[in-house]
Amino acid sequence: MEQNFALELKNITKTFGSVVANKNVSLQVRKGEILSILGENGSGKTTLMNMVSGIYYPDSGQMFIDGNEVTIASPKDAFNYRIGMIHQHFKLVDVFSAAENIVLGLEDEKGFDMAKNIEKINKITAQYGFELDPHKKIYEMSVSEKQTVEIIKVLFRGADILILDEPTAVLTPQETVKLFMVLRNMRESGKAIIIITHKLHEVLSLSDNVAVLRKGEYVGTVKTAETSESELTEMMVGKKISLDIERSEPENCEDRLVVDSISCVNREGVKLLDNVSFTARSGEILGIAGIAGSGQRELLEAIAGLQHLDSGSVIYHDPKTNQEENLRDKTPMEIRQMGVRLAFVPEDRLGMGLVGNMDIVDNMMLRSYKKGKSMFLQRKNPKSLAEEIIERLEVVTPSADTPVRRLSGGNVQKILVGREIASSPTVLMAAYPVRGLDINSSYTIYNLLNEQKKKGVAVIFVGEDLDVLIELCDRILVIGSGRIAGTVDGRNTTKEEIGLLMTKSSREEQEGGSEE
Amino acid sequence: MKKLNDFMVKTFCNAPCHIAKRDDIVWWKAWIIRIVSVLLALIVCGVITVALTKLNPIKMYITMFEGAVGTSRLVWNLFQNTAILLCISLAVTPAFKMRFWNIGAEGQVLIGGLATAACMIFLGGRLPNPVLIPIMLVVSIVAGSIWGLVPAYFKTKFNSNETLFTLMMNYIAIQIVAYFTLEWSVPKGSGTPRTLEFGQLPTLLDQKYLINILIVAVITIIMYIYLKYSKQGYEISVVGESEKTAKYVGINVKKVVLRTMAISGAICGIAGFLLVAGTDHSLKSDTAGGRGFTAIMVSWLAKFHPVFMIVTSLLIVFLEKGASKISEVYRLNSSFSDIITGIIIFFIIGSEFFINYKVKFNKKEKEAKV
Structure with missing residues (x-):
């Protein structure tokens, strides 16, 4: 044999029920190489890597490590073959220090010497250019530090093949740059690195080769140097599409929702929202950017009447009556009865916005079932609404009687957004409305939001992809640790500016915390 | 440790079958599974009856039927x-x-x-x-x-x-x-x-x-x-x-x-x-x-x-x-009727597993022997 691949997959197939997650996927990665696995959500990237790391077992196909066929039946096997996976959701013990988490679960070899282990950890951090204090507790760490711990954990165990599942999803642009530097250092030292991603610019800036998956099928591998953004998109989606979002000039802007210095705390007394003020105007898309968990959810829920506020007010200007109403401390039902047409597309679609086990028609009724005096349900209007949404938004479903949990993420979101828009709202709030959606569905959602904006709706859009926020929104509010870090104009801002604002507020908080 | 690991791989990964979730099952298939499971339950009960009491299981089922709807x-x-x-x-x-x-x-x-x-x-x-x-x-x-x-x-x-x-x-x-x-x-x-x-x-x-x-x-x-x-x-x-x-x-x-x-x-x-x-x-x-x-x-x-x-x-x-009638007629301990009912209910509940999941048989790979 000429050159052995560090890892080679041949014709791997995995099905879940009738869903084919991976079909005849083959790929190779060499030592000292970074391979990106690119594909839309649901294209089977994570499933494939879970098979390599021993979480799933393939239905058929072969795996080779250094040229030898292997069977990986458990994470332990993967570890024996020096494969380490960094999952999207970290698996760390909060009250332990970084070093304790790293050595956790290692087999004892006659006596345990923490000092020696810490020395080893420090050696790894120095070698690859990480920044980590091994004594720091996990609960004191930022997301990017936690990720560092996860990476060092697998390196400490001697992994030569590293798999990172969407590593940049939770990072700011600055942190991403740092991570990429570390990954390049690892490549230099001969590790084989696989990163799972759906972000094109990351692929282009980091990897040597790109393997593209589409709907579970292996499309092909291309050299990064020889490809372009549009070629990769075409491989991912299967057809050419334009990646521009149209943005019209806001018209007839009036103040619709004035949020004035609202604050709230959680059960532990930690401030979730700290003196937040802003105004949402009609005919405008207001973006909200920030690191995940910085108070975006609480902010929207506070407006929707789902989050108790300790201070401040949420004033709604009724366009019909020109009256002002305070929505604070009102339940969602009361808000609706006041005539406030507030639509809310929550982050958790199946856990909050919809009921997964109910069919589309019953989900349509969620907002309107109480109408009328009869004690019985009236399913005629919801049914026609369901059919209308299915037709207009091109929802792929066997019928209107199909439980929504059976639909794909994009179709679920179309149902939810469709229902919320159907109430002809004056304020539309959407939290991460394109998370997990393929490119086509994402653009359908962007267009729907734009359509609402043109109709004079005040749209509030919480997003994670800064590129999209900048292209779609008229104004962008940056939130960090429950505080407004700044407002920028979507037409003349940069990712770096937003990224700086995102981190600024969290750094301030950490510094403030250490003084106490 | 290595040995144990090999053993695990052999037993679990090279096992002749594995379990996968079903999407949706046609209603009549579900009912066939349920009926088959009841029949299986009756056969198992029959075997146990013979083993424990030497009674003729068919007679026993007739008694059971009579005990429930005889008059x-x-x-x-x-x-x-x-x-x-x-x-x-x-x-x-x-x-x-x-x-x-x-x-x-x-x-x-x-x-x-x-x-x-x-x-x-x-x-x-x-x-x-x-x-x-x-x-x-x-x-x-x-x-x-x-x-x-x-x-x-x-x-x-x-x-x-x-x-x-x-x-x-x-x-x-x-x-x-x-x-x-x-x-x-x-x-x-x-x-x-x-x-x-x-x-x-x-x-x-x-x-x-x-x-x-x-x-x-x-x-x-x-x-x-x-x-x-x-x-x-x-x-x-x-x-x-x-x-x-x-x-x-x-x-x-x-x-x-x-x-x-x-x-x-x-x-x-x-x-x-x-x-x-x-x-x-x-x-x-x-x-x-x-x-x-x-x-x-x-x-x-x-x-x-x-x-x-x-x-x-x-x-x-x-x-x-029916089961209590069996105990009464054949002068068996009342636990026996509980055993019979238990087995049948166990099979019926078990059938739900096969309605929700299917067992797939792994194809033998030819390369394995080469």
Whole structure:
């Protein structure tokens, strides 16, 4: 044999029920190489890597490590073959220090010497250019530090093949740059690195080769140097599409929702929202950017009447009556009865916005079932609404009687957004409305939001992809640790500016915390 | 360590089959699986019967059948028992649909029965039956729903664990009933329960249990409509599926929990009323006879569908009656009939596994030997 691949997959197939997650996927990665696995959500990237790391077992196909066929039946096997996976959701013990988490679960070899282990950890951090204090507790760490711990954990165990599942999803642009530097250092030292991603610019800036998956099928591998953004998109989606979002000039802007210095705390007394003020105007898309968990959810829920506020007010200007109403401390039902047409597309679609086990028609009724005096349900209007949404938004479903949990993420979101828009709202709030959606569905959602904006709706859009926020929104509010870090104009801002604002507020908080 | 690992790989990964989730199954396939599982259960029971007792299993099944539906009296008995079990199953269903694990039906039935008995003793003879019986019904409904509301109240107020709470309420109910059984027994304190002569439910068409069956039939229809077509039933489903969604659309979750448990307790109260006034004409601490727990199984087996519950409750009562007849005829220990019922129910529940999952046989790979 000429050159052995560090890892080679041949014709791997995995099905879940009738869903084919991976079909005849083959790929190779060499030592000292970074391979990106690119594909839309649901294209089977994570499933494939879970098979390599021993979480799933393939239905058929072969795996080779250094040229030898292997069977990986458990994470332990993967570890024996020096494969380490960094999952999207970290698996760390909060009250332990970084070093304790790293050595956790290692087999004892006659006596345990923490000092020696810490020395080893420090050696790894120095070698690859990480920044980590091994004594720091996990609960004191930022997301990017936690990720560092996860990476060092697998390196400490001697992994030569590293798999990172969407590593940049939770990072700011600055942190991403740092991570990429570390990954390049690892490549230099001969590790084989696989990163799972759906972000094109990351692929282009980091990897040597790109393997593209589409709907579970292996499309092909291309050299990064020889490809372009549009070629990769075409491989991912299967057809050419334009990646521009149209943005019209806001018209007839009036103040619709004035949020004035609202604050709230959680059960532990930690401030979730700290003196937040802003105004949402009609005919405008207001973006909200920030690191995940910085108070975006609480902010929207506070407006929707789902989050108790300790201070401040949420004033709604009724366009019909020109009256002002305070929505604070009102339940969602009361808000609706006041005539406030507030639509809310929550982050958790199946856990909050919809009921997964109910069919589309019953989900349509969620907002309107109480109408009328009869004690019985009236399913005629919801049914026609369901059919209308299915037709207009091109929802792929066997019928209107199909439980929504059976639909794909994009179709679920179309149902939810469709229902919320159907109430002809004056304020539309959407939290991460394109998370997990393929490119086509994402653009359908962007267009729907734009359509609402043109109709004079005040749209509030919480997003994670800064590129999209900048292209779609008229104004962008940056939130960090429950505080407004700044407002920028979507037409003349940069990712770096937003990224700086995102981190600024969290750094301030950490510094403030250490003084106490 | 390496050896163990190799062993694990060999046994689990090279095993001839693995399990995968099914998407959706055609209804008739599901029923074939269920029927096959019952047949398998009967075969296994037959083998065990021969092994343990040397009896002819076919004869035994005939006895079982005769024990359940051999005479018209037995058939009425079967229906009567089914009706009561169905009634209690219907009672726990709304709570279960709401994911409120009400395992306190036993206690709620007993309290309903106690309330009925109290009316029969204290008002019996002073009021004519047409007045007395509606009063008994109302009082038993109120008593049952109070017994259901207590755990619901603590759940909504303090988020207490409803499983433990409803379970412990059972023991309280059993002890209260035990006390009154002694108190009301004739002669007092002897423990022989008093026969309650006033307020017995009327006999229709010469069949003393017919009225029970009719009442439960009506409850079944109402419950079906309530769960499927009423706004309240819809709220129950939403709260059960996702409390977050319920809050998001503005459903008052606490109100729904309280209301549903009141309904659940109330129907249990009716079951108690039917048992005391319509069937036993007396009150003992084992009047509910474990049906409060059996009902949970009936409800789950029918996937909370009131109409399917008719089938599942009939099946379970049929098995119980038949199996106890076997023990009686062949003079076997009563544990034997429990073994038979246990095996059959085990297979029926097990069949649900094969309805939800399928077993795939791995193709042997040719390369393996090369």
